[in-house]
Amino acid sequence: MSLNRKLISYGFTDLEKSRRFLDAPELQGLNDDALFAGLAVAANPDLALQSFVRLLAVHRRAVDAAFSDEGRRASLFRLLGASEALGEFLMRHPEHLDVVAPGPAMPRVVEPGDLRSLLLRSVVADPADDNPVAGAVGVDAYRALRVTYRRHLTDLAVRDLSHCAPVDYLPVVARELADLAAAALEASLAVARAELGEVYGPDVVARVRLAVIAMGKCGARELNYISDVDVVYVVEADDLDDTTLTRIGTGLASGMSRGVYSPGPEPALWEVDANLRPEGKDGQLVRTLESHVSYYQRWAKTWEFQALLKARAVAGDPGLGRRYEEAIAPFVWASSQREGFVEAVRAMRRRVTDNIPREEEARQLKLGPGGLRDVEFTVQLLQLVHGRLDESLRVRDTVSAIAALSSAGYIGRSDALDLDDSYRYLRVLEHRIQLTQMRRTHLMPEDETSLRSLARSSEGRMVTIRPSAQSLNEKWQRTRRLVKRLHEAIFYRPLLNNAATLQPEDVQLTAEAAQARLAALGYQDPRGAMRHIEALTGGLRRRAMLQKQLLPILLAWFADGVDPDAGLLGFRRLSESLGESHWYLGMLRDSNAAAERLCAVLSSSRFITDLLEVSPESTQWLGSDAALVPDTFEAQWQEIQSKMSRHPEPGEAIRLIRLIRRRELLRIAIADSSNLLTQAEVGEALADADRAAILGALHVAEKEILGRGEERLTDIVVMAMGRQGGREITYGSDADVIYVHRPFEGADEAAAQKQAEAIVARLAALLTQPCKPPVRAERVLEIDAALRPEGKQGAMVRSIDSYREYYRRWSLVWEAQALLRARPLAGDDGLAAEFLALIDPVRYPQELGDSDVREIRRVKARVESERLPRGADPSRHLKLGRGALSDVEWLVQLLQLQHAHAIPALRVQSTLSGLDVIADEGLLPVEDVATLRAGWSLATRIRAANVIWSGRNSDLLPSPRRDLEAVARWCGYGPGSGADLEEDYLRMTRRSRAIFERHFYGY
Template identity: 75%
Template structure:
């Protein structure tokens, strides 16, 4: 292989320059095979080769490493290929080459005390003494400190770069970097004390106790290779004049910064940034503890408490540092109680994103969307909101906080794992980019060569197949998208605002606080409610942990409903039904809409609660509006056909058909409760569910009958009444007519018998109760009382029999009933022929006066005889004054009079017919509007009765509680039951007046 080919194979990118370095005299005598083998371990072989040649020039002894200590050679080339800055450090201080050694297996991180002792020793300070004073002073001491710091940094970098899994090692490396920075601050403070000896009396200097509080990543022990070290300075000198103590403290703080950052032969380490102190740049550099606390209690902004989450004493007087930590901790963990706290944190995150220079946005690892800040802000917000009640969250570093949030259930396990992995990977990229030049940057490099080196350096030391720059960038972009999604989901979680507004006692849900709160919220049985709470929150299982978080919020939302006790009981039953389902409580935690909807239906609807209890998996729909869109008839029928094909046994097929109908009833009711459906859409959706069930039941019946006898007739089911108008409500019966037509050549008597068997089997299929029985689920009752001759006539007739009957004996009430006839199930051809037969009957060319008188007579008789004994006519929703019957009979009378000449009146829908009446000018628009409003409200009230109690009722409730419940369902606010009652009575009085004037002519 040519040299160029070998260089390309080894990962070199600048072939011309690297060829010149390979020809350098310093490499004479070095085995090329050993050299290339060592270069194969380097992230950037180009950089490793150049740095190695330059190192040979100042320390020729490293040439022997290949044969004398090959493992050290490997470690050296890993370091030189990843960090030009540390390579230059070794060139400046070849005596520190001994720091480059292969790490022992499972070698522990260097202890903080060991780092502190080493850097203090570098400036001749005694580590055993509290607040030590350096023996060295000035620039010489600074250079010794920096060299010792970089030696330790070199040792750490070698261990980091040699680790099989640098992502796993990252928290260890970050902790050691923070401990190393703390040791450097301690040593620099010792030098500052020594430097002040000529300016102030020794006793005065000793009297000023100074604590260095690490903030940000240093305080959290998750520091980068190169980063500003954020600090706050606290002083205490009760024996000195305040002004003198402040001057000495300021001089010490300034000396710390000078020791690590001032220009000198050994480059600066990093900048010491004290801008997080009270009042920022405008405030004094040092303050007493009391001054700090006064500021935080009076003037501090929300972001300052978020910053204090990371505060940790890292250097200086340990006792003063401990006092500072203990004093500010309560301020941090109660900061979420401040008004607008959550939104303030969110606004701050948005400002950070908005201030990124446009050209940097796509390259930002830290500040941009999907970057490190998204993870950190997300985690910190959850900590601050929930940490006041949950002490397990009171940790500083992000990785540990993610673990704690997951263990306590505030983040789902999968999301926590994704967040942790993403954070570690982004931090690793940041570390490797900074390690190259030991320069503070958070931008993805532009050049292919730099990205190629970055890709190689982020994989483990044992990886055989090196990643490419392209694969690394693709992984980074996937990670950004993942973080962006998790940030949007968790950081903007709606429940955070609610949780932040709870009092500490409520958030902790202690028994004493819970009992008092339950009574205050309006629970009628606080002791019973406490038993439910204890059952839900007892134990250490994850479900109990999550429910302890959710219940303080849910209890208030249950109380917003009509029956909070029933809501809590329903929640307990539902939770027990769902068991350890991972999605259920996570959905309630992450979706305010789902949680509020569940609380609303459980405390306001026996109908929905009962259905949810037997179909708990349907709770998933609460968090997704698309899931609450009712299935179309076509979709339901396709599913039913599929079920019947796989389950040919009639009982099995009908069980599945009933389950599909029950599922759709529940879906429609939940969507209705969430305000996602109009009243007309509810009626249409319920009618579709019934139609699909009847069609399925008809097919099952026909298949059952035709297994023992050949098919000799077609059967069709015609919907009548409100079912025909697609205006049914929950629990409505299905008024129908049955029509059949013998097949050609079939005996008419035999066809009649077969049709009777089919419709009998159809009714039996539909009325078989569900197992287990569900209180709220009424079976679909089939009512054929509107057939010719009523209950005295045959259940099913042939088309010819209908034709003969309507020709000879049809009564006007039957023509009126046919106004709402609509095919429901069965032969399409037979249905079309039946409609053709009845159209002249229900849309007559003229309406005789005798027929009008008969209609009025029947209506008056209904009012006199069918209204239940003792019922208040003003409160009966169906037969009462101005209610459903009045409106429908008036509209139907107008249809019978005018449908022959006004085609728009030829509709089975009452609402559509009212629109046509108004458009044709048959009634004044204001009267039609009154009738429409009365009909809609009355229909809504009938639905509300079923939803609230699980039972049908045609009476406007008198009980205040029941009235309140139906008022809520009808869109009235809390406490508006009396207002609904007044509106209903007033509206139906006006409706009755219109009815009497236009129906009876009075």
């Protein structure tokens, strides 16, 4: 193999430069195989080779010692191939090459106290001396501090780069980096104290106690390899005036900062940033504890409390630091109750994103969408909102916070795992990028060489296949998309706004106080409600923990409904039915729409509650508008056909058909309650569900009857009539139908009639059987054939020839009126078309005589007098009452009988469509049509609301205040508007009645 091919196989990119380095005299005498074995593990072999040659030139003996040991050799090349800056440190200080040790199977953990002692010994003769004097400080203390710091940093980098799983080791690395920074601050503070002692005297300086409070990543013990260290200073002293205290405290803080950041022979470590102090850059550098507390009580902004979430005393006087933490913590955990807190945090996150330079946004690991800030802001917001009442969330670092949020149920397990994995991975990328030059950067590299090196250094030493730049970029982009999705789902979780305003007494009441609070919210049976709450929240299982979080909010939402007691009971039953379903409570926690919708329907609809109880999995529709779109007739019929093919037994087939209809009724009702459907769309969707069920039942009935060995003798069609034909039904509507059959040519007509009668009788029986398990509020599909010729006295089913003869010789005008809404529902399409052609001349006559008009008026008056239930108030009856549904429908139908022959647009089955044409054609004044439409629509809505609220059919406007209130809510009225609904209905129907009488009777 040629040298160039060999270099390419080992991952070299600058072949010419690398060949020159391979010819360097420093490499003479080294084993080539060992050299290439070392370069093979380097993330960037070009960089590793160059640094290795330069290091040999500086200290051959020390390098040879590392090179000759296989384990140390691998660690050395990993380090040199990942960090040019640390390679240069070893060139400056080759005596520290001994830290390059073999990567152990279990990397050691260095304790914070050991780091503190290590760095203090580099600058102070006696580390135990809390007040060193100038003579005890080395000649070049700052240089010694920085060298010692970098020695340990190199040791940590070797362990990190040698780890088999960097993402697992990340928290250890981040903690040690934070502890190393804290130790550096402590050592630098000791130097500053000694230097100030020469100015003010050691005894005076000793009386000033300074606590260094780390914020941000250092405070959380999750620091980067190179990062600003955000700090706040607290001072106090005995018997010193404020001016002297401030001057010395400022001197200590400034001197400490110089020790780690000022220019010098050994480069600076990182910047000490005190801009998070009260009043920022304009505020005093040091303050007393009382001054800090006063500021946070009176002037602090929301973002400052978020910053304080990670505040931790890291250097200086430990007692003062501890008192600062204790004094500040209450402000942090009460901050979410500030007005607009949640929105303020969200707005701050958006500002961070908006301020990213456009050319950097796609490369940002930290600030961009799907970056580290999305994870951190998400976690911190949840901590601040829920940590006020849940002390288990009061942790500083992000990894521990994610675990705590998951354990307590504030984040789902899978989401928490994804969030944790993504955060660790992004942090590892950030660390590797920073290691190269030890520069503070959060930008992904753009060139392929750097990307490939980053891919290799971030995957761990156990990876056998060299990852490519493309694979790294794909994984990073997947991670960004995942983090962005989780951030948007959790950070913008609507329930956070509600949870932020909860008071401790909302969730931590005594039994007596809780009952009193429930009574105040409107619960009629506080003691019973408490039993439900105790059953839901008892125990230590995850479900109980989640319900403890949700119930304080849900209880208030139940109370917004008409019957909060029923809402809570329904919630308990539903929760028990769903058991440990992972999605249920998580959906309520994460989706404001789902939670509010569930509370609304459980406390305002027995119909939906009962259906949900036997079909609890349907609850997941609540979180998705798309899932609440009713299935089309075609989709339902396709599903029914599939069920019938797999379940040919008639009993099982019809059971599945009824279940499909029940499912669609529930879906439509929930969508209706969520204002996702118009009234017309509700009627059409319900009609589609009935049509699919009747068509399925017809097929089952035919199969059952003909399966006895009978020869098929006739075709059958089911024609929809009444409101079913107009596709304007509500939840409790019967299916008005007539049956038509056509015997096959040559078939015995009597036998064909008998077969048709058997099929339609079986069809009706199949549909009226209740589902199992039964539901209290479920309405079976009643088939009503009373509109057939001769009414209840006539044959249940007739042949088309019989219909033709009947309509030619005997039909009455009311039968022509009934046919206005006839529409094919199920059965043979050809027979349906033939029947429509037969009835069109009957229902759309060329002329409606005066006697026919008088007959229609007579029948209408008779219906009003005879069919209105005894004792019913005509002003409140929704169907037959004055100005109600019947009045509007009869007026429209009279105009259709009079004009539809000449005006084809009037040949419609829907009342509302008919009113539209009547207005367009000028058959009634537009304002009269608007009144009729409004009254008819409100009556229809109230009729549906009666079923939704109570689970029972009722054609009366309710009188009891509670029922009226519930119906008003379903009709779109606000709380406490039952009387408004009543007044509106009575006023509209009075006006509709006047219009009806004027145009129907000619008054």
